[in-house]
Amino acid sequence: MNVLSVLKERGFIEDLTHTEELEDYLTNNRATCYIGFDPTASSLHVGSLVCIMALAHMQRHGHRPIALVGGGTGLIGDPSGKTELRKIITMEQIDENKKGIQQQLSRFLDFSEDKALLLDNAQWLTKLEYIPFLRDIGRHFSVNRMIKAESYKARMDSEDGLTFIEFNYMLLQAYDFMRLADSYDCFLQMGGSDQWGNIVAGIDLVRRTLGKQAYGITFPLITTASGIKMGKTHKGAVWLDAQRFSPYEYYQFWVNADDADVERFLALFTFLPMEEINQVKDLEGVDLNKAKAILAYEATKICHGEDEALKAFQASVSMFGGIGVPEDLLSGSSIPRGTHSGANGDSVPSSSYNSDDIIAKLSVVDLFMGAELCKSKSDVRRLVKQGGAYINGSRVASFDQMIEKDDIHDGEILLRAGKKKYHKIILN
Template sequence: MNVLDVLKERGFIESTTHEDELREYLSKPPASCYIGFDPTASSLHVGSLVPIMSLAHMQRCGHKPIALVGGGTGMIGDPSGKTEMRQLLTPEIIEENKTGIKGQLARFIDFNDGRAELVDNADWLLGLEYISFLRDIGRYFSVNRMIKAESYKMRLESDEGLAFIEFNYMILQAYDFLKLSETHNCMLQMGGSDQWGNIVAGVDLVRRVSQKQAFGITFPLITTSSGIKMGKTHKGAVWLDPERTTPYEYYQFWVNSDDQDVERFLALFTFLPMDEIREVKKLEGADLNSVKSILAYEATRLAHGRQAADDAVRAAASLFGGRTIPSDILPSSQIDRSPADESASSVPTSEILYSDAIKGINVVDLLYSMGLVKSKGEARRMIEQGGVYLNSERALSVDDKVTEGSFKDSEILVRLGKKRYHKIICKKSA
């Protein structure tokens, strides 16, 4: 099966260039393809999963994925989708972020034996001579065409406007494509729908300079059924770094997916067969909850490994009760289908000293000090709205205190809202 059909069937593709020729290019593995990742943080997040999974599908179909980290362009900042200029990064921060990103990509893509590559455009951008670059590359770009690109239009219409340094971004990204076509015979660039203008500019530059046909694919913006951008929660981004978003919290993000999103998310964010995924639309009730558990398990296993996914399932079972997952529901999943009854070792946990518990701690102060809320005001609002529970007992007043007697077996299980849990352990000494 041509990988183009795989990506279409699973919902990855919004637009392509030269589809017939692209199909021919992808019919002869190994073809090279690349996606750029901005090194703006040391971790990627759930919003990056569509491009990551697309590279993984490319590799599974015999092609060679290239992950480009923008060590050079990261010093400028992509204006796409932004109403204000991005913060400029130092080379040291970019190098640190690049290391973190490669480690996370390696969970999804096999970089061994040259099966995939991680490249940094700083290798060819930082040494460019300005006049030579303008003469050799800049002459192929029309300002009239560039300012019509959606990524530039948004900024031109904003109060801040478009900085000249950002205006160069499209040319530099197109140059990346040209360099990879020359050095890696890479003729396909993929990216989010906001990258269409940049990708087309690269396709055009490769054609003009090398007289070769290059191609582009863009992915749709993934939103939940309620219209929220994928990966955004009340706590902010859902990170792939387990230090920022624990595997248990990651599992819970997926298990709390809306019923209407489950089939689509299975297609995009797991490798389970489509003939099994299509059967999901027939399910409801307890069976649909089993499907959500499988979605959460498979997504967590990909991002954090099997052990972390198994631990998250056991932790959830200890809090909400285990369930037997029928063998005929998504049978290719590796999830343990027997009820889990082990301890909640993967539930996010904090510690408090016994000496502090004896004195008594205001619930508002406790929630804030443990990082469970962003502010004391948020803690007060949640308590007043009846959304805070301590060991299944609702906190009735913002003046309530946690004391030594509040702990059960030296623990308090805090619940915020319906689905957020956090364990606080009382310790005798530091």
Template sequence: MQNVIDVLEERGFIEQTTHEQELAQYAGSGQVSCYIGFDPTASSLHVGHLVPIMALAHMQRHGHRPIALVGGGTGLVGDPSGKTEMRKMLTVEQVNANVLDIKRQLARFLDFSQDKALLLNNADWLTQLYLIPFLRDFGRHFSVNRMIKAESCRARLESEEGLSFIEFNYMVLQAYDFYKLCEQHQCRLQMGGSDQWGNIVAGIDLIRRTLGEQAFGITFKLITTSSGAKMGKTAAGAVWLDPERTSTYDYYQFWVNTDDRDVARFLALFTFLPLSEIEKVGALEGAELNGAKSVLAFEATRLAHGEEEAIKAYRSACDMFGLRSVADSILPSSRIPRKVDLIEGDNVPCSEMLSDEFEEGIAAFKLFHETGLAKSGGEARRLIEQGGGYVNGRRLKSFDQLIFTKDFSEMGLLLRAGKKRFHKILIKEKK
């Protein structure tokens, strides 16, 4: 079996590692344990967490034991990494509730049966510490000079708010987590985002000084889109893994709307499809590339929400936008349905409008009238006011809501009146 470190490298996960050759030997020496920490400051993880989650899943698929460490203890302190101001302090009850929700989401990606993966909470040991013994036995191994040079601390020290004493302890506590996992579970590999490099190295050093063991670290690349935007951020905010916060359909649509330039890269990162198939995506164009986007959306949704929900989301997209079936030759290992029965088939009425017409926005009721979904402007207003007007599956809040070109997806703009009457508008550029 291929070394998992090579797999993560080939698929675009890794930014930097410690002890490169020794790490490769360690990962190839048999089953090893590795861990990643997850911050419980929200009730749900989001798309920005998928790189570390997928990395743990790859480790498990290669015979290793992943440990997902939920920061029930460090969550009470706060990580200054990447933050310009101190986080809002959460109560113990809030943190514990968030921990339970995060555990359920991680279980979609990892098999926790028979200890094939572990879900641990650092509150189990951090909240039991006594300050003076901890400072004497562990605090003495940390250099303040080195700590303030870490990027996570330096940025905050230079900020207007500064760095609080409680957050300054975060590096020490995370290093202690690594120590405890090494001592109790023989875990000698920690992985995390690029902003965690200083914390990971501190843990490696602590393990060497206290246990005499060689530990390792991997950091992941910060994933941005080809347009330069941070991965997982949309105009509406974060894309959550919890379907109560981001519906399964909206989650699917997030992936369908991937920039053409990002499709192959995101397939490598966020699905388990073979690289040999993904490499061929770069040569696809037009309808075939849209088919690859459908596969990306289906596979990503299947992992986060299950196959049944992914099929529902795919069929809903087909119903709304009249998508064609995905050819058997496109990413053939995918479990996406290759033949879909569309309600209304491909017979959704369709018209074209110039992009110029939407520059200043067109009131929704006018579109419903012009496309024949309402016999008059008055009827269109009443339809929308009574909750029967939809654009791209979302109910309109007001009859005069303006529709702009940015509201169009690559498949157009779908208007719906009531439950069964549709009209699709396509954009055409002025010649």
């Protein structure tokens, strides 16, 4: 099965260009493909995972992926999918962010011996001369056609409108594609569905300037079964950086997936065989929860390594009890099988306090907000009123309850919000 069939089967494809020619190209060539990544933060997040996993599948099928960091375009900002002007960042910030992005991508892609490349379009975009660029590149673009692109229409209809600096973005991304095609024989660009107009523009520019055929693939915007954009939690984005979002929290994000999303997420965010994943559709209740544990374990293993996945699994067992994953369920997974209990909870998010600063001085609201289990005092009040706030397994009775010596067990206080959100307070 070629890589295009794999991507289709696993739910990656929303649209593509030149269907038959692309299939033939990927079947009979060692193709080079690329996806652009926005360097506006030092970490990518779960919303980028579809793109990252697609590159990983390409590499696993013998093709060469390029992760193109937008160091040049990041100085402008892509208007695609945005209703307001992006904040302009400095080259120093971009350089720092690139380091974090490369470190995260290295978990998914093998960059050794040029099996994958990490490039920065600042290498060529910051050296462009304006008049030659307009003469050689700009003349190939129709303004009438450009303003019909969804990425531009959304901004033009917004209150702030579309700035001239953003209007140039399509030209710059198309130029990226042309440069990669010319210098690296890269003739396939992939990206989110909001990139369709930019990708098509690049294909057209490659044809006009190099006389060669290029291709494009777009991926769907992934939302949960409840319609929420993928990767959003009460804390905000689900970052791939362990310092921003711990491996335990990452594991819990996946294990808390909606029942209706489990089969789809296994196909998109793990490398488990589809013949195993297809069996999940018939599972319910406890058996489906075991499949969620495998989803969480495999996703965490890919992003943070098997050691961290195992720690997160053990911490989850410590908090919620053993689940008993059977040998024949998604057997391609390396998750520990059988019933497990009593593992340590070292991977549970924690905070350190001085005993003198907490006993009889801090209230329940202080701790729950400090642990980021709740965003505001009203959230804590609501949680307590609904009976969802716990200290060491005991339900909190009063919103203004103070922390006392009896709340400390073995130098720790275990907080719980609802059924599945834990935080450990470690006292010095």
